[in-house]
Structure formats: structure tokens, C-alpha cells
Amino acid sequence: MSEFLLIKSAALDFSIQWICWAIAACRRTEKFYDLAGSLTFILLSLLSLKWGDNFYHRQKIQTAFICIWALRLGSYLFFRIMSEGSDHRFDRVRDHPLKFLLYWTIQGVWVFVTLLPTLILNFKKEDQPLSVTDYFGWTLWTVGFLLETVADWQKFRFRSDTSNKGRFIRSGLWNISRHPNYFGEILLWLGLFISASSVMNGKEYLSVLSPVCVAFLIIRVSGIPILEKSAFKRWGTSPAYAEYVQSTAVLIPFIW
Known part of the structure; x- marks a missing residue:
């Protein structure tokens, strides 16, 4: 069951990144790139807790920590790019959809791999x-x-x-x-x-x-x-x- 839920989490993660890429590529903007990544962390953390359906103290604390981190960093980065107008990391790719797609795909990998310990934890049926x-x-x-x-x-x-x-x-x-x-x-x-x-x-x-x-x-x-x-x-x-x-x-x- 946990393997299926991990696959389900990965599929949702990449679906979000690729949908956001399609919108960003059409608008030629990277302004919500970091925000999308942070919100994906929050969504997958909360959904994994729900899908695991156990709600042990360790799981709830771990999930809360990730949500706190993502809310803080995501809002900070979004406010920063809105103030500065652009992110120089994307200067050579925002006008090239396929290259831009690579950045969004890498973000999907980053989100999933970084969240992996917490996903495994939240899908655990037994507690210690x-x-x-x-x-x-x-x-x-x-x-x-x-x-x-x-x-x-x-x-x-x-x-x-x-x-x-x-x-x-x-x-x-x-x-x-x-x-x-x-x-x-x-x-x-x-x-x-x-x-x-x-x-x-x-x-x-x-x-x-x-x-x-x-x-x-x-x-x-x-x-x-x-x-x-x-x-x-x-x-x-x-x-x-x-x-x-x-x-x-x-x-x-x-x-x-």
C-alpha cells in the first residue's frame, strides 16, 4: 500500500509542476515558480497524512514542521520576486518552453525526494x-x-x-x-x-x-x-x- 501511495504522491507532484509550467510558459513568467513548489510541499504533506489515516503524534508534528517551513519560505520568495520583478535564474529559459519545462520537472524531483522521509513516515501503519x-x-x-x-x-x-x-x-x-x-x-x-x-x-x-x-x-x-x-x-x-x-x-x- 505504501508503494502505491508513494507513486500516487509522485504523480500528483509532477502533475502540479507540469500544469504550472504550461501556464507559466504561456505567460512567460517565473513569478510563481517558488510559490508553486512551496504549496506542493504543503499539499503533499497534508494529503499523505490523510491518506495514511493514522495521525500519530510523530506524523502530525513532522507534517506541521514542513507546512510552517513551506509557508514561511514560499511567501518570502514570492514577495521577493514580486518586488524585484524577475529571477535571473530564468533569464535564458523563460522564452524557451522546453528548457523552461526542465526547470519545473527538476522542481518536481526536488519536492518528491526532499519529502520522501515524511511520506514514508505518514504512510506507516505502526507507530513507535x-x-x-x-x-x-x-x-x-x-x-x-x-x-x-x-x-x-x-x-x-x-x-x-x-x-x-x-x-x-x-x-x-x-x-x-x-x-x-x-x-x-x-x-x-x-x-x-x-x-x-x-x-x-x-x-x-x-x-x-x-x-x-x-x-x-x-x-x-x-x-x-x-x-x-x-x-x-x-x-x-x-x-x-x-x-x-x-x-x-x-x-x-x-x-x-
């Missing part, structure tokens, strides 16, 4: 008492969520100050990491996998792909590499920026 593993996982989620939220808020405040136009942020959490929000993102998904793993067995542990995939995308693909390249183009000749890069961790505060 809450343990240290659960509380440790939820603690990691809390720390990660706070890091991401505070870092985004600090950057938003910095950019909103017109006196900072053309400058890079290095205050608050950005003084101890060049990408504190991404570190928080990795931590929170690692925490949710750890909590869900308390009721896993056998091949279900392969859902560790969730935090691994998140970390890989951030560190090697669409997160840090793109932002570091963009920052170097803007401030690469600045001695202040060179000093900031040399003295500040890339991701993990004070370490790397």
Missing part, C-alpha cells in the same frame, strides 16, 4: 513511542529553521536600506557564514530525516537521499556556486570583499 532520535531531529529542524529565517530577514532588511545599494551584507549571521540561510536549510531537512528514521526499516533508510540531495543542490548545483559567481562578478575587485571571503566560512559558521 517518541524517542531521543525524534527530539534530536526536531531540535535540528528548529535550529535550521531559525537560522534560515533570521538570515533571510537580515538580508531583506539590509537590501531594503537604500544606503546599502551596491554593497554586500556581512553583518549578523552573514558575518559568520557567507550562506547561513543555506546551512539552516540543510540542517532542517537532516533533522526531519532523523526523526522519521525512528520508524524506518530496510530500504526505507534510502530516503536519506532527502538531506543528501538538498546539500548537493545547495553546495554543488543551484545554490552556493551560482551566488558565489554572481558575487565575484560584482565585488571581485573589491579588497573588502576579498577580505570577507578569506575570513568568513562558506557555509558552516566558523568551520567551512
Whole structure:
């Protein structure tokens, strides 16, 4: 039954992304790309809880955490793109429907793989008492969520100050990491996998792909590499920026 429900979840996930792609391609806009991804997280989390039809405390807490994260990040990203008008990630693809489709398909993969531990958890028929593993996982989620939220808020405040136009942020959490929000993102998904793993067995542990995939995308693909390249183009000749890069961790505060 759980395999069928996983397939059902994947089918709904990709259907949403491809329908949204069709609308976005016709309108040549990426303005609701991130919002669609966040809402898909919420929908699949809630539906998986309903389809599993158990509503154990662990399942409800895990689902609530994902909804809180998705509402916060989705609304922040939507507000940001509406304010800025566009997302430079899509400059070369928004006018090319098939290339644009690839981005929406990748988002579908990201949503499903990232949610996999929670989907497995919510489809479980048997339950286990809450343990240290659960509380440790939820603690990691809390720390990660706070890091991401505070870092985004600090950057938003910095950019909103017109006196900072053309400058890079290095205050608050950005003084101890060049990408504190991404570190928080990795931590929170690692925490949710750890909590869900308390009721896993056998091949279900392969859902560790969730935090691994998140970390890989951030560190090697669409997160840090793109932002570091963009920052170097803007401030690469600045001695202040060179000093900031040399003295500040890339991701993990004070370490790397």
C-alpha cells in the first residue's frame, strides 16, 4: 500500500509542476515558480497524512514542521520576486518552453525526494513511542529553521536600506557564514530525516537521499556556486570583499 501511495504522491507532484509550467510558459513568467513548489510541499504533506489515516503524534508534528517551513519560505520568495520583478535564474529559459519545462520537472524531483522521509513516515501503519532520535531531529529542524529565517530577514532588511545599494551584507549571521540561510536549510531537512528514521526499516533508510540531495543542490548545483559567481562578478575587485571571503566560512559558521 505504501508503494502505491508513494507513486500516487509522485504523480500528483509532477502533475502540479507540469500544469504550472504550461501556464507559466504561456505567460512567460517565473513569478510563481517558488510559490508553486512551496504549496506542493504543503499539499503533499497534508494529503499523505490523510491518506495514511493514522495521525500519530510523530506524523502530525513532522507534517506541521514542513507546512510552517513551506509557508514561511514560499511567501518570502514570492514577495521577493514580486518586488524585484524577475529571477535571473530564468533569464535564458523563460522564452524557451522546453528548457523552461526542465526547470519545473527538476522542481518536481526536488519536492518528491526532499519529502520522501515524511511520506514514508505518514504512510506507516505502526507507530513507535517518541524517542531521543525524534527530539534530536526536531531540535535540528528548529535550529535550521531559525537560522534560515533570521538570515533571510537580515538580508531583506539590509537590501531594503537604500544606503546599502551596491554593497554586500556581512553583518549578523552573514558575518559568520557567507550562506547561513543555506546551512539552516540543510540542517532542517537532516533533522526531519532523523526523526522519521525512528520508524524506518530496510530500504526505507534510502530516503536519506532527502538531506543528501538538498546539500548537493545547495553546495554543488543551484545554490552556493551560482551566488558565489554572481558575487565575484560584482565585488571581485573589491579588497573588502576579498577580505570577507578569506575570513568568513562558506557555509558552516566558523568551520567551512
